[in-house]
Amino acid sequence: MSQSNKNNFIKMDKMLAELPWYVEEYIDHKSRRLSSTSLLNYVHDLKIFFTWLNDELLQEHPKIIALENLEKLTIRQVESYLKFLVHQLGNKDVTVNRKLSSLKSLFNYLQNTAETEDLKPYIQRNVMAKIEFNDLKNDQETIANKMEGKILQGKEYSEFRLFIAHDYGELHKDNKKKYNFHVQNRERDTAIISLILGSGLRLSEIANLDITDIDFNKSTLRVIRKGNKEQYVYFSTQAMSDLQAYMALRETKYHVDKKNKALFISAAMGPRGTNRRLTPRAIEKLVEKYAMGFGKPALSVHKLRHSFATKYHLEVNDVPKLRKQLGHSSVQTTMIYTHLKDTDLKEAVEKMDIPEE
Known part of the structure; x- marks a missing residue:
């Protein structure tokens, strides 16, 4: 447990x-x-x-x-x-x-x-x-007005990722503590944001991931959704690239015990320098930090999930696939889920990687 x-x-x-x-x-x-x-x-x-x-x-x-x-x-x-x-x-x-x-x-x-x-x-x-x-x-116009400005849109997807991977450190070069902390964690943090934007996972699902849950060959993640339901969720090629970059450095940067299977690790803390699974609150705080620096303080893990869903819907325009990808369930959509094909779902997620013009 x-x-x-x-x-x-x-x-x-x-x-x-x-x-x-x-x-x-x-x-x-x-x-x-x-x-x-x-x-x-x-x-x-x-x-x-x-x-x-x-x-x-x-x-x-x-x-x-x-x-x-x-x-x-x-x-x-x-x-x-x-x-x-x-x-x-x-x-x-x-x-x-x-x-x-x-x-x-x-x-x-x-x-x-x-x-x-x-x-x-x-x-x-x-x-x-x-x-x-x-x-x-609520009518669609009301919902859109409430959401506008609180999610990533257009080129902001790639810009926010780049900000975390590089620009945040440059912004704080004069602050040695902030700069060094960013250098230590930028691959991990980029992988977290990239994974949310490339899969639409919930905060708890991101935090609970183990390294054994990733299948790079199939571009899938094993997640436990609401109601303790196991599901395999597709993630984008960009998310895969960032995950692989983080995984290559995970053990050496964080000195992780091989028995520790948690995917996202916190820096060693305490007199014994113990590494722990990154908590949901810690993930929330890192998103808040980058969102503030990026100039969109309203961004949160949930808003990043909304960002994924918005872009997915605009580019793929397939609500049933989106519902399955997000893990939404209701009486009205249960029968729709049973007719989805995993190959179609994978192709839909891959379309998320088409670069902005």
Whole structure:
């Protein structure tokens, strides 16, 4: 188990200790299909709800909230909670929907999956089934306006990569510490950015990659997607070139123990000089650093993923292939995925390498 997963489970155990027993049972049920990050998000959302409900019921502790209390919840009370998320916590509609989705999932489990010893459901009445999600529909023009200026476009793809590989160091030549740090890590950092822009991988997927996950012959990466689903994702030729350049220097530059299979390594830290897998937060910070220097501070790992998707759609114009490449899943697109051919998907990704005129 990776250190990131261990940390997630430690945080979960701490929060679950403050929640009712049936929440822990529900999370245990979900654990067979979800990653530790997704489980942690569920627990976090449920803790917010039960803390609010505890205050609403004037009880001493969320842990003692009984199933009967959930069964007696009214629609007005649930709507009051959703207003609390908006007005007190400042949550946007999309965040409110996510937290409502967590509650719907819990209540569905209590009503339709869990059983008492006499084979009866934990709750008979499910108020969450009566609550609708916020309508998040936006027209394409609105979405485009929000995204404009926050992603890479046109020649910026190659320019941003070049900035990381070379120009950032030149920009900070007078700062010995920054310059030396960049020289030490430029191949690694270029490979990370190039891989996101050449595959559209998520932050967690990039951070969790092992060197054994790469197949240079097939231009594929083995990734564990949301829901612990294994998938082989294609990456571009430019990403391959940058990965190979980094891999050639990985052991000598970072003095990596051969037992350490993590693809992206941090510089040695601590008295023993231990190398560790680069954490998701560390990857976020390096993207933020380069984005600021490049003059597009709104760039993030997620925006780089958006950049890949935008360019892919403009050049390939095949939404089903794009959905599979990004690892998106929904009831509406499940059947589309089953008709995709891997050879077509590989050719689509390769088109990403056509140079800008």
